């Protein structure tokens with residue numbers, strides 16, 4: 001689903017009279033035109049399943065993964081149903097993090113652009129007065145984090161009386177981060193409306209929310225995890241020794257793996273913010289430039305890092321699970337689990353960053369004694385035994401090539417929607 005790899009433009013599409021398969025959903029021409037400009041020519045699995053239910057106004061709960069195209073799955077119906085003449089918000093999208101709020105807002109803005117839909121985003125750490133001002137103008141679809149949304153509701157700056165659809169995105173993360181109370185609070189303020197819930201898992205806490213708040217929701221399950229992981233070349237490197245030795249050996253194993261693979265880009269997962277910082281400093285000392293993404297980093301810097309990595313300003317991104325969740329990056333050739341994941345779903349989420357759209361993908365996980373149980377759980381979950389490989393020893397030549405590559409000037413990729421922005425200019 002890497003949109004940058006497709007080279008036709010909307011104008012080629014019109015000229016060659018290519019059919020956009022989204023037309024089958026009887027969407028308005030403005031929406032189909034925006035989808036064509038985005039090179040969304042046919043629905044992904046989740047879109048094919050969600051669109052008919054959502055356009056029919058039914059409540060739904062969809063289990064879906066990062067990269068499945070779920071933003072458009074809810075974005076298309078809410079943009080389709082939005083009425084331009086109505087000044088008050090007609091749809092509300094709740095996101096767990098600021099980065100996701102920004103990403104989702106951008107996608108909805110593009111999908112609704114030819115209908116001239118206004119999509120303000122509301123999150124903490126940004127001056128509330130400016131947000132109040134933007135809400136005073138036309139606001140068709142509002143996207144925000146729970147705390148800030150609730151703040152606006154209490155101040156009376158966010159009018160919920162015309163909301164027709166509520167989207168609760170990344171609901172399991174919302175639950176883990178303790179936001180469900182705020183979500184329920186927002187729900188109490190809403191008129192009767194359609195509710196769409198998207199989540200990686202539909203665990204007990206969410207079942208409860210669904211029973212309390214939704215009307216006979218249609219459950220949509222995208223069984224992608226087994227399919228996804230089967231295509232990825234996975235391996236584990238066991239790190240021996242006591243704690244002190246391990247830190248050294250693990251870094252050695254990791255760096256040698258990175259040197260051997262010398263990937264064009266790669267995401268490196270760490271278990272904690274501290275570890276992410278330590279690893280970034282170590283790599284920096286060794287002459288490898290990385291971006292870091294975790295919750296302690298200033299929001300503006302996080303957004304800059306996400307943008308920089310998407311554009312390819314630097315090759316490697318070190319991230320924690322929560323910070324990277326839901327963030328859309330193009331397909332990556334390699335994922336490294338510097339710290340072993342602490343949940344089976346997290347493993348699938350992490351490695352799902354590679355091997356997309358039929359492209360080759362590799363995932364290497366570094367494991368210590370304390371991760372043995374988790375490894376078993378993961379292997380049961382994905383119905384696969386992950387092979388163990390030796391810590392690689394690299395040749396001088398490999399090392400030289402790797403460090404020379406680090407010094408190469410980067411060719412920047414176009415931003416998503418760049419062509420779109422050009423076309424509306």
Ligand code: AMP
Pocket residue numbers: 001002003039040041042043044047065066067068069070071072326327328
């Ligand atoms: P999401 O899961 O919403 O973050 O989307 C993952 C990636 O898929 C994003 O880069 C989207 O731009 C892209 N995408 C979504 N829907 C489609 C589609 N129908 N065709 C091609 N790419 C898509």
